[in-house]
Amino acid sequence: MSQPLDIAVIGATGSVGETLVQILEELEFPVGTLHLLASMESAGSSVMFAGKKVRVREVDSFDFSQVKLAFFAAGPAVSRSFASKAHAAGCSVIDLSGELEHAVALVPEANPEQVAGLSLPALITSPSASAVALAVALAPLKGLLDIERVQVMASLAVSAQGKEAVGELARQTAELLNARPLEPRFFDRQIAFNVLAQVGAVDAHGHSAVERRLVKELRALLDMPALKISVSCVQVPVFFGDSLSVAVQSRGPVDLGAVNQALEAAASIELVEADDYPTPVGDAVGQDVVYVGRVRHGIDEPEQLNLWLTTDNLRKGAALNAVQVGQLLLKHRL
Amino acid sequence: MSQPLDIAVIGATGSVGETLVQILEELEFPVGTLHLLASMESAGSSVMFAGKKVRVREVDSFDFSQVKLAFFAAGPAVSRSFASKAHAAGCSVIDLSGELEHAVALVPEANPEQVAGLSLPALITSPSASAVALAVALAPLKGLLDIERVQVMASLAVSAQGKEAVGELARQTAELLNARPLEPRFFDRQIAFNVLAQVGAVDAHGHSAVERRLVKELRALLDMPALKISVSCVQVPVFFGDSLSVAVQSRGPVDLGAVNQALEAAASIELVEADDYPTPVGDAVGQDVVYVGRVRHGIDEPEQLNLWLTTDNLRKGAALNAVQVGQLLLKHRL
Numbered sequence: 084m085s086q087p088l089d090i091a092v093i094g095a096t097g098s099v100g101e102t103l104v105q106i107l108e109e110l111e112f113p114v115g116t117l118h119l120l121a122s123m124e125s126a127g128s129s130v131m132f133a134g135k136k137v138r139v140r141e142v143d144s145f146d147f148s149q150v151k152l153a154f155f156a157a158g159p160a161v162s163r164s165f166a167s168k169a170h171a172a173g174c175s176v177i178d179l180s181g182e183l184e185h186a187v188a189l190v191p192e193a194n195p196e197q198v199a200g201l202s203l204p205a206l207i208t209s210p211s212a213s214a215v216a217l218a219v220a221l222a223p224l225k226g227l228l229d230i231e232r233v234q235v236m237a238s239l240a241v242s243a244q245g246k247e248a249v250g251e252l253a254r255q256t257a258e259l260l261n262a263r264p265l266e267p268r269f270f271d272r273q274i275a276f277n278v279l280a281q282v283g284a285v286d287a288h289g290h291s292a293v294e295r296r297l298v299k300e301l302r303a304l305l306d307m308p309a310l311k312i313s314v315s316c317v318q319v320p321v322f323f324g325d326s327l328s329v330a331v332q333s334r335g336p337v338d339l340g341a342v343n344q345a346l347e348a349a350a351s352i353e354l355v356e357a358d359d360y361p362t363p364v365g366d367a368v369g370q371d372v373v374y375v376g377r378v379r380h381g382i383d384e385p386e387q388l389n390l391w392l393t394t395d396n397l398r399k400g401a402a403l404n405a406v407q408v409g410q411l412l413l414k415h416r417l
Numbered sequence: 418m419s420q421p422l423d424i425a426v427i428g429a430t431g432s433v434g435e436t437l438v439q440i441l442e443e444l445e446f447p448v449g450t451l452h453l454l455a456s457m458e459s460a461g462s463s464v465m466f467a468g469k470k471v472r473v474r475e476v477d478s479f480d481f482s483q484v485k486l487a488f489f490a491a492g493p494a495v496s497r498s499f500a501s502k503a504h505a506a507g508c509s510v511i512d513l514s515g516e517l518e519h520a521v522a523l524v525p526e527a528n529p530e531q532v533a534g535l536s537l538p539a540l541i542t543s544p545s546a547s548a549v550a551l552a553v554a555l556a557p558l559k560g561l562l563d564i565e566r567v568q569v570m571a572s573l574a575v576s577a578q579g580k581e582a583v584g585e586l587a588r589q590t591a592e593l594l595n596a597r598p599l600e601p602r603f604f605d606r607q608i609a610f611n612v613l614a615q616v617g618a619v620d621a622h623g624h625s626a627v628e629r630r631l632v633k634e635l636r637a638l639l640d641m642p643a644l645k646i647s648v649s650c651v652q653v654p655v656f657f658g659d660s661l662s663v664a665v666q667s668r669g670p671v672d673l674g675a676v677n678q679a680l681e682a683a684a685s686i687e688l689v690e691a692d693d694y695p696t697p698v699g700d701a702v703g704q705d706v707v708y709v710g711r712v713r714h715g716i717d718e719p720e721q722l723n724l725w726l727t728t729d730n731l732r733k734g735a736a737l738n739a740v741q742v743g744q745l746l747l748k749h750r751l
Contacts, residue, residue, distance in 0.1 A: 236570035289713030360614035379623030
């Protein structure tokens with residue numbers, strides 16, 4: 084086992100941060116002192132780690148030179164304000180916000196070799212949950228297919244937007260079932276029993292930040308900088324677990340037998356047979372793997388591979404990947 | 418106004434059939450005698466039409482030579498058993514099941530010219546709700562784009578599967594919110610707060626019947642028999658209103674200005690501006706148009722057009738289209 088490492092988790096009271104602290108414990112990450120940090124509003128509470136209560140302190144006054152590694156799970160604004168400060172203090176940063184322009188996107192199942200090239204302290208992005216799921220599923224297929232285009236429709240769970248979004252879906256649903264008038268708060272309209280065509284605001288070209296992030300990160304993770312990726316991210320009334328409908332366009336016929344074999348062999352993939360299919364609730368949520376199902380050709384198109392992916396957006400898609408990146412960093416560099 | 422026509426509606430007690438009877442009244446369809454029919458289990462009840470109660474009778478014993486036009490809205494089994502019998506009796510059939518192999522798929526906004534070529538009595542399919550929505554949205558764009566491929570991810574409402582499916586989503590949701598154990602009945606697993614990767618069973622190639630139907634009907638409606646269409650239909654926990662994420666691959670750059678203009682000009686389309694987007698609940702449900710939003714290029718791909726469609730699956734997607742086809746038939750042929 085490696086030498087214990089002093090670590091900071093920023094955003095420790097949020098959905099991803101809480102899960103991340105749990106996973107550090109579950110995976111027996113060699114933690115020396117654990118510093119739990121949050122913005123002013125969330126500081127003061129306590130979080131359990133390894134049988135002890137750890138007090139959550141304000142990130143503003145933290146001296147990052149005390150730690151070697153920091154996980155940023157507090158959202159874009161906090162990452163923008165404090166990640167480069169931490170990095171300048173000599174601390175390697177694993178950021179979950181996607182806000183750090185020069186950070187290297189890492190998914191151990193897809194591009195572990197990138198760790199060798201990092202200068203220390205490292206600046207790393209743990210990609211969006213959709214990009215993690217896609218990278219895990221497509222990395223084993225890269226050698227099998229001459230990929231021309233990847234088309235993705237991601238149906239995202241509300242929990243990616245935090246605990247308030249989870250509460251809002253529950254509250255709206257209860258109000259509707261009780262025939263009470265609906266007053267949207269967190270979302271700008273009804274999310275219960277509805278589908279929202281976009282997640283967050285869109286830019287002048289009509290793309291949302293999660294869509295742009297997915298394209299950028301997936302290209303980096305697969306080391307295919309010119310890959311054509313079409314993406315639509317929509318918000319579905321699901322608490323936990325993202326679902327992705329994926330069509331991979333290949334330049335030649337797709338050998339489904341070989342695809343199934345490669346997916347079956349991948350350690351982080353649970354392949355579901357053709358007479359069944361995985362769903363977020365009941366399969367993916369709480370699990371450490373990406374579920375893959377509905378493996379098929381396109382209708383009248385042997386050059387197209389269709390897949391259905393589902394994954395725990397807080398766990399495999401976020402907290403677990405970040406900790407696994409930490410393990411990789413620890414093994415090779417720190 | 419045309420001469421009143423004696424008409425039969427089969428499946429009059431189902432979700433689509435009920436809506437169809439309402440729409441016949443709303444649109445002042447020239448109905449002489451209205452015969453409401455259903456399978457044995459549903460016969461005996463009454464449905465209101467034009468201020469009068471109309472008794473629903475058994476389809477088995479009905480003499481179809483009494484009517485000139487029959488709407489089949491009772492599902493595949495009933496259409497298979499009785500549609501050709503009705504046709505043989507000299508009655509034009511507008512079928513909503515997609516089960517009649519030699520029927521002509523018709524959406525008045527897409528291929529109205531097909532009516533002229535029909536031999537009477539006519540055998541017509543009112544296509545699936547997804548195919549209707551796609552045909553309405555893509556027909557005005559056919560002349561503008563050199564379409565290479567259409568990629569569709571359809572998030573379908575449970576109501577397409579009937580009243581029992583609607584009740585099951587409500588029941589499951591209430592049980593979960595009350596922390597009672599969940600016992601799936603209509604669906605084979607949890608649909609509340611979940612996404613199911615397929616709608617109905619899949620064949621040996623992994624495609625569901627709704628996916629195959631969509632491809633076949635859309636090719637016919639757009640008169641593009643070799644069009645490449647990729648499709649995934651998934652089941653979302655939404656009562657009413659289908660949502661479609663669409664990517665149209667063109668052989669040249671897409672002129673978004675011209676696309677917006679063509680969509681804006683189409684009578685059956687409500688185009689939603691880029692700073693907003695339509696949703697099934699709140700926009701499409703109860704309306705007679707297809708809502709189109711999120712009109713944009715692909716990321717780094719001016720040859721790709723992305724769209725978001727949402728439509729009332731029972732109304733515009735089914736009952737309304739069937740009645741509008743009836744109007745077209747009446748105007749030109751009957």
